Amino acid sequence: MQTHLAPEYQNTPDGLEAEAILRKCVHCGFCTATCPTYQLLGDELDGPRGRIYLIKQVLEGQTPTRKTQMHLDRCLTCRNCESTCPSGVQYGHLVDIGRKLVDAKVERPASEKLVRWALKEGLPSPLFAPAMKLGQSVRSLLPEGLKAKVPAPQMAGTWPSRIHARKVLMLAGCVQPSMSPNINTATARVLDACSIQTVIAPEAGCCGALKFHLNDHEGGKDHMRANIDAWWPLIQTGDIEAIVMNASGCGVMVKDYGHVLKDDPAYAEKAAHIGALTRDLSELLPDLVPLLNGKLQLEVLQAAGLQAFHPPCTLQHGQQLKGGVEKHLGDLGFQIQVTANESHLCCGSAGTYSVLNPDLSKQLRDRKLGHLNALSPQGVLSANIGCITHLQSGSSLPVRHWVELLDSALQPAAGVAP
Numbered sequence: 001m002q003t004h005l006a007p008e009y010q011n012t013p014d015g016l017e018a019e020a021i022l023r024k025c026v027h028c029g030f031c032t033a034t035c036p037t038y039q040l041l042g043d044e045l046d047g048p049r050g051r052i053y054l055i056k057q058v059l060e061g062q063t064p065t066r067k068t069q070m071h072l073d074r075c076l077t078c079r080n081c082e083s084t085c086p087s088g089v090q091y092g093h094l095v096d097i098g099r100k101l102v103d104a105k106v107e108r109p110a111s112e113k114l115v116r117w118a119l120k121e122g123l124p125s126p127l128f129a130p131a132m133k134l135g136q137s138v139r140s141l142l143p144e145g146l147k148a149k150v151p152a153p154q155m156a157g158t159w160p161s162r163i164h165a166r167k168v169l170m171l172a173g174c175v176q177p178s179m180s181p182n183i184n185t186a187t188a189r190v191l192d193a194c195s196i197q198t199v200i201a202p203e204a205g206c207c208g209a210l211k212f213h214l215n216d217h218e219g220g221k222d223h224m225r226a227n228i229d230a231w232w233p234l235i236q237t238g239d240i241e242a243i244v245m246n247a248s249g250c251g252v253m254v255k256d257y258g259h260v261l262k263d264d265p266a267y268a269e270k271a272a273h274i275g276a277l278t279r280d281l282s283e284l285l286p287d288l289v290p291l292l293n294g295k296l297q298l299e300v301l302q303a304a305g306l307q308a309f310h311p312p313c314t315l316q317h318g319q320q321l322k323g324g325v326e327k328h329l330g331d332l333g334f335q336i337q338v339t340a341n342e343s344h345l346c347c348g349s350a351g352t353y354s355v356l357n358p359d360l361s362k363q364l365r366d367r368k369l370g371h372l373n374a375l376s377p378q379g380v381l382s383a384n385i386g387c388i389t390h391l392q393s394g395s396s397l398p399v400r401h402w403v404e405l406l407d408s409a410l411q412p413a414a415g416v417a418p
Contacts, residue, residue: 001025001052006061013263014097018059021094024087025052031081031091036346036364037074045071048081048091055098064102072099074360076353077213078313078346083320092318093259096213103215119352120214124174124206124223132178145358148393156181160192167197169231169243171254174206176247176385180400183385186407187246187281193410194291199240203230209253212260213351221264224257228270235277243274246281246403248384249351252318254278280321281403282383285328292332292410300409305378306335307405310368310391312384313346325383325402334405336381339371349390365394373397381405 003022009015031048032038038047045054051071058064072095079092108116122128135142135150142150168191176183188198204227212220234240245251258272309326316322326336348354348364369391372380380395381402382388392399 001027001056003056003059005059008061009059009101014101015059018055018094018097021090022052022056022059024089025049026087027052028086030084030086031089034080034084034344036076036078036080036348037360039345040360040363041074043071046074048075051075051095051098052089052091055094055101058098058101058105064106066106069102069106069108072102074357076313076346076348076350076364078350079317080313080344080346083317083344096217099215100217115356116214116352119355120211120216120219123210123352128175129178132175149355149389151179151389151392154180154182156185157189159185160188160198162192162197164192164195164197166195166241167199167239169234169240170198170200171204171207171227171243171245171247171250172200173247173250173385174210179389180385182404183246183401186401186404187244189407190288190292190403190410191244191284193295194288196241198244199234201227201230201234207250207253208260209249209351212253221261224261224271225264225267227254228257228267228274231274232270235273240277242279242284243277244279244281244284246383246401247386248280248312248315248319248321249386251278251280252314255319280315280319280383282315282321282324282328285324289328289331292406296332296409298333301333304334304405304409306337306375308372308375308377308380309336309338309402310347310372310380310382310387311338311343312382312387313350315383316344325381329402329406332406332409334409336402337375337377339375341371341374342367343371347387347391349384349386351386354386354390361390362394365390369394379405 001022003019005015005019027049029049035047044050054068054071075095077092077095081091136153139147139150139152170187172184191198206223208220208223211223245254255275255278258275261267261271326338329336346364347368348361354361380391380397380399382391383402388399388401
């Protein structure tokens with residue numbers, strides 16, 4: 001796709017990157033067939049090809065409008081289009097640039113700015129944990145819309161105390177410890193059963209995705225630099241095998257640190273190393289399965305029955321990791337099934353999307369749950385805190401992280417609570 005950058009974008013990092021991405025697009029339209037918002041709305045401008053044209057127009061000097069902003073806002077950034085694209089268009093990077101440029105020229109209403117500010121400043125804040133605890137204490141009194149964002153309180157269980165030669169770093173995350181603390185402790189217990197110690201750097205916080213995808217790119221980069229600073233001394237010891245992510249949304253962001261900070265002379269090299277060292281928890285499963293065989297309680301495996309697995313977009317499209325969770329859990333004796341209908345489509349959570357676009361988000365959630373429920377499972381599994389919370393808000397079935405199911409089946413003899 002030929003692009004003629006307006007003078008203000010020529011020779012700028014954003015302009016040059018966007019132009020390189022646009023040149024790969026042959027406007028074939030394959031992406032529209034797998035775009036969730038195009039599926040719902042049927043509007044070309046609510047699909048990747050249409051949004052690419054809108055961004056191209058802005059880069060060529062056309063003044064964006066609130067309508068331009070709206071169509072870009074409606075994008076889930078699920079990156080399903082990237083999995084479909086035969087030309088390798090990096091749409092996720094392009095839409096980040098496009099939103100940034102449009103927001104610089106189009107003033108949002110005060111109410112929108114307030115909500116977006118509250119999300120990007122509140123969710124990664126130390127105040128989020130006590131606020132969530134307060135919300136959980138009065139959860140039964142909350143209106144349904146707010147109750148859906150406040151999961152029932154959960155016990156985290158015990159963190160393993162054994163010391164192992166093998167060590168991995170793990171990002172605790174900003175919202176996960178408060179909303180679903182058992183995911184982190186379950187991860188540590190499963191790894192402990194395989195003689196791997198999980199280490200958390202207390203100074204590491206939000207991965208940066210929250211601010212970055214709400215167009216506060218500098219704020220997001222500040223979070224990234226803070227994490228790199230927190231991890232770097234531990235990495236330099238040479239004891240850390242990997243940085244393990246049990247939230248696929250964080251994983252796709254941390255793996256992208258090298259790209260985001262490529263122009264930062266103080267952090268570019270470190271960021272690239274961090275990205276290369278990062279693994280989704282599911283990527284460890286091929287090595288963990290032989291170590292876990294024989295340590296699982298048969299009665300727990302049988303009681304779990306059929307579990308439906310929803311692969312998050314950040315796992316299957318952002319990280320291009322497909323099929324691993326269901327295959328390796330199956331190797332351990334679990335019954336895991338992915339729906340044959342639209343398993344590639346987003347559930348509607350998409351970070352803060354469910355707050356900013358609640359109607360579209362709910363439609364996608366209910367559509368996803370319809371396919372999952374058709375399997376008649378005893379529970380639903382996923383790999384990202386956002387998907388888990390969002391799906392649980394519309395389901396009577398338990399929705400949890402796959403590592404929690406695995407943790408529940410480990411024998412006490414392995415040093416792990418059942």
